[in-house]
Amino acid sequence: MNKPRRLSIRRAAVLGAGVMGAQIAALLAAARIEVLLYDLPADADDSRAIARGAIGGLARLEPAPLASPELAAAIEAADYEHDLSRLADCELVIEAIAERLDLKEALYRRIEPALAPTAILVSNTSGLSLAALAAALPPARRARFCGVHFFNPPRYMTLVELIATEHSDAALLDALETWLVSQLGKGVVRALDTPNFLANRIGVFSLLAVMHHGAACGLGFDEVDALTGPLIGRPKSASYRTADVVGLDTLVHVIDTLRATLPDDPWRALFQTPDWLAALVARGALGQKTRLGIYRKQGRTIEVLDPASGDYRPAAGQVDAGIIALLRQAAPERFAALRASEHPQARFLWAIFRDVFHYCAVQLEHIADNARDVDLALRWGFGWTQGPFEIWQAAGWAAVTAAIEADIAAGRTLCAAPLPAWVHTPGRDGVHHAGGSWSARTQRERPRSTLPVYARQLFPDRVLGEAAADIGETLLEQPGVRLWRLPRLDAGIGIVSLQSKMHAIGEEVLDGVLAALEVAEAELDGLVIWHEAPFAVGANLKQVAEACAAGEFARLAALADKFQRTTQALRYARVPSVAAVQGLALGGGCELLMHCTQRVLALESYIGLVEFGVGLIPAGGGCTRLAVQAAERAAATATPEEVFAFVQPAFMQVAQGRVANSALDAVRMGYAQPGDIVAFNPHERLYLALKAARALSENGYRPPLPVRAIPVAGITGIANIEMVLTNLQLGGQISAHDYRVAKAAASALCGGELDPGSRVDEAWLLALERCLFLELVQTAETQARIRHMLETGKPLRN
Template sequence: MSNLIIRKVAVLGAGVMGAQIAAHLINAKVPVLLFDLPAKEGPKNAIALKAIDNLKKLSPAPFGVKDDARYVEPANYEDDIARLAECDLVIEAIAERMDWKHDLYKKVSPHLAPHAIFATNTSGLSITKLSEGFSDELKARFCGVHFFNPPRYMHLVELIPTSHTRPQIIDDLETFLTSVVGKGVVRAKDTPNFIANRVGIFSILAVMAEAAKFGLRFDEVDDLTGSRLGRAKSATFRTADVVGLDTMAHVIKTMQDNLTDDPFFPVYETPAVLAELVKQGALGQKSGAGFYKKEGKTIKVLDPKAGQYVEGGAKADELIGRILKRPAAERLKLLRESEHPQAQFLWAIFRDVFHYIGVHLESIADNARDVDLAIRWGFGWNEGPFEGWQAAGWKQIAEWVQEDIAAGKALSSAPLPSWVFESTVAEKGGVHTNEGSWSPATKTFAPRSKLAVYDKQVFRAPLVGETGIDPKTYGKTLFETDVVRAWVDDRAGEDDVVIVSFKSKMNTIGPSVLDGLVQAIELAEKDYKGVVVWQPTSLKLGTPGGPFSAGANLEEAMPAFMMGGAKGIEPFVKKFQQSMLRVKYASVPVVAAISGIALGGGCELLLQSAKRVAHIESYIGLVEVGVGLVPAGGGLKEAALRAADAAAQVGASNGDMLKFLTKSFENAAMAKVSASALEARAMGYLKPSDTIVFNVFELLDTAKKEARALTAAGYRPPLPAKGVPVAGRSAISTIKAQLVNMRDGNFISAHDFLIASRIAEAVCGGDVEAGSLVDEEWLLTLERRAFVDLLGTQKTQERIMGMLQTGKPVRN
């Protein structure tokens, strides 16, 4: 058994990808040396230093916490090359030039540690050709490791061995990338552009070709090929602008140079409009113009015939929109049979991709699963192309594609391979089954990887055609209501922790969810080792999902408000508070397993859990200000308790209490939401002892293990908080004085001033002397009273109605 420990990584090349790979490794607490050429002027590390500084300005942010940029060590090949010997993994990420890469390899290879894995982040060059000139020993440690941009957020990493790469190296690297870095790893064959770019760029080229054939505008195509098809909102042409038209042209050129025998070779010709834009320096978003151009607040779209930008806004026809909402088989049948140009276009781009993956599966991937996961994780599709084919009816779609090929309508005359019609694929209705996914080379359904790292994934990324792994029904149900399911993983040795999953919209928390949560705790206290609150929606796309919970269910509370006014809500607020105390003081540990958003009441639930396990992409905050209210489920109470603890640890006097509250007050009063789990820890929503996981698929397993560990260590709930010193009226006055300045300077409204004042009163313990001793019930009463009072105001009611109707905060 191998036990690869990556103590330090070197990234060679401080360009866009290299620097961001370094940043995400730092997120994962992996020390990094970021190399680049020595600068000709100023400090030798100026190029790497500038790249590190630029990382702090990028959006979306490469770092979970911006200040962590200081942990990336700058280096240059002249002064620091000997330090490569310190590194267990070296990732080359310089420009896509074979000759430049070879020159760099000659320079660095003598300095690599004898055990180090050497990898290239090339997006499409031959890994085998890159390894030419290496010793046999170094070839055995060399492979491709292709991150997608931006590396922090894109789930996919393609791992590309050569025939010389030692299998253990690939297994070790896959384990590291999966668990430590949090990626979805797909093993690709050493073919041009590997899997995701090969299929994804072909798909974009097919869209461009078919759009031209049917005379559709670029913005019209983007409306048709984005979220309506379950793909990235940026769709086709806007995605190209974001990626960079020069980058896209380079990837296409790789296909032109290396795929001359491909039956789809004519499709790889650079589209004339793309070539012209690159020639003019219109490279997309980074140059300010591409297929789209922003003029003031108006986004215009290129009219290639007129050669100028025109008003955008072309949309899918209403009829086509309705067709796209139909089940898969019906949808494709209607698109194929319709005479509408938008329908014909959509059928054509589906057909083209089905045709392409059918012809090329054997040459580019080991099996169909790798193609689908690569496209889902690398291009943001809800389902992979083979999944789409299978869902629509394998045999029927295959026959229609073959008919179009015979009629000369397809982009190539190459027939679909015989396995599509004659093998067990046709008998089983597609390439994905419970046995595995179709591998043309072995003529079998290849099972999932058995690497030990995947034992931590209770649910692997699901595929159309597989059954029995639905997290909403998996395991043994202990009880289930309309809004809550309590269950256990009924595998041997895994059935000792109760898992609570919400079923409400956005996993919001209303009275019935609270009832279910308390019932699950009571069950666990009788027969189990703990409770984990985990939401199966976190598995969407196999990428950061959620929500853990969008907060209290305001809609469910509206009838009580309509009947009894603001006071009619008080019983619900009190029930929420008491349920959170039940979570906090349960005799078994309650562990919150967080991914996606945890806002308002969802944040208060995790604050009062025994422990938190959070996925790196967790966005946590008390946001009630947005609807004109204050947190009233114990969130402000917890801020007061934590401030008292922090003050006691350093022996602070009563007059110094405010400084321990400032951060919590600002978080709530400004409705700050963490941009990552790492930032949530810095904001105080997660404790230093809480666990952050990088792979969303490991969240449930880790949370269960934490619950068991707490119980094994003799878990006892905290003693009820009594005699808690609070900051009192002097601190409230200090905060209000600052708020007055903000109100009078028109930075906040009068209603914002009122809400923030009520938050200050709650976290400071109310109108009492500094250092007065209070208990939890006192603090909860302050929260509840502020909540009910604000709910009775017209401006808060306007904010609530605005949010319910539009989903956006109302500023009044």
């Protein structure tokens, strides 16, 4: 395929300041795009009040749409009456108004004359006909119009459905897909212009099947949610909680759209709004946005609707222990057992899987180019760990096919439509193979897209049965670490991957990193630390707890020393190191990345020094790095010796265990640096990190010189913090041990009991933080906090 035209968006407009439109604007702002957010004019005093209110409301939404609070300033309020001419400066215009064809058509007629001829106009419709929308545009505009359907919340949901019309310019679609994938970090599926497109078509069908079979099997809504969450590879919100999050009115609209626009669908009888759901919507109980829906919260009690009585009862859905045991079996045995069981929970689970398999097989040619698109759409858009075709293939294609056909013949399925002929192809063991995924439309396997942007994804999301990833050439392997390289990309850059559980940093990981650094300095040009998320959840608390229980405090002293030697070795290595980060990077994980030469951070990276929660302070060089950074910032002022103003915010972060909300937030907090790379698509991290390490090496990398004269806040800084701590303790807001831990953090960050402005070296600061750490770890209160965290996953206040 020819290389697509490069698409660069600097200024965009979002039409519609509802919750979805405002959140799309927030996502664009994170990508450093100036955004005009439009809505209808309000009163004469402030015609832009609706859009302005939506921008202000972003800070109150959870999960946070803004990757960093200051990004709200990149979004400007606008209205159609006074600001229409400003659309001429926008390269991309995203329409995100209410799902009504007449309203969208009227808006297009209003804005089209103001658009630049080269502007791209896209609709965020969740299911309306793109062909019908395109018909409302002048012929000259139609080539630069298509559907771009974001899933809610757009910052966090991977899926974007890209929907073409017959007029859409093919090269533009390729460029737009490339931009969405790399610049916004999305997983793009080319959806067909059919009602509700791909993910919602299958996802809503699945939810309706759950509702139908749950009622048929006599299961309560909370029992259904207990069954249809993580136990079967779906999100914690499961089914009915997901409906509340999406909005019950939105769900009803989607069901109505299916019924109105799919008169020939063999399953059309299922496309009905249940009476209880219609009643909730009629009374304004729309789910999470109204704080009342299928579930409600009464004080601390979560209650669930009982559709028989129309009233609420405490939610207490439980899964039978035998069903849990059954679900732990391998897929073929699991599905055979579900079908054979007479337990209502098992009958329910078999039925919902069977009918989704049946629907996907029959509709594949009508709703998607290939089976891979179906599976990725459900994974990216609905949070399934496997898509429906992957689940069917894993369970044994032939056996499940025979079971579905037997149920069709017995009248147990939701529809009597036969499975399509391709399902029975001799020797078929599934739809995904090394050569591609089955396309019912073309009757052949479809390989992956060859757009160049996908070459940046060295380890993309793969479906079951697809060709295995290149695992590279191993250079060194130890219990905690593998050092390897990818010769096809760059044989001179080593890749360190942690192999511990949740990538916790214990002694074996430290030994492995030190060994990898030795190899790198002798044989390689650079080093990248990369593995799948999380980056690292922190130090191995289990090892710390075991040493405490055995009274082996000398072992803990040696472990703290080794941690510091490892981070210092990273910082001062003769070759550059690049941390490729995604997900949690807490405590020791944060310290590890802080000492690398550079960082490539997925936007969704949550970084912080959280040791305070277990009664400790950062002692892997974290306090030292923050103290050095405070001194560097003070050096840029007129009073370089007065570092306390820069130490204080660092102290607050450590004492409160604050975690960055995103990679951009991590830069603001000092855990990453302004020159670091933020990757919106996490699958590009390794590619970008290898390129960054190579660039550093090619540019003649030299490690930094040790800092030998660091001004510290000293005893005055500690005293300033102690005054605040004393007031907090007297007010009952912190305990005596909180005070002790916080003072230790203050001492480490202020350089100890020295005169303010005294100059120390890094060795002094490292020894100080290590000494303070060892004092704390020997206290009964800190040991209790560590045990409690290991047992419950929650901090203990003692």
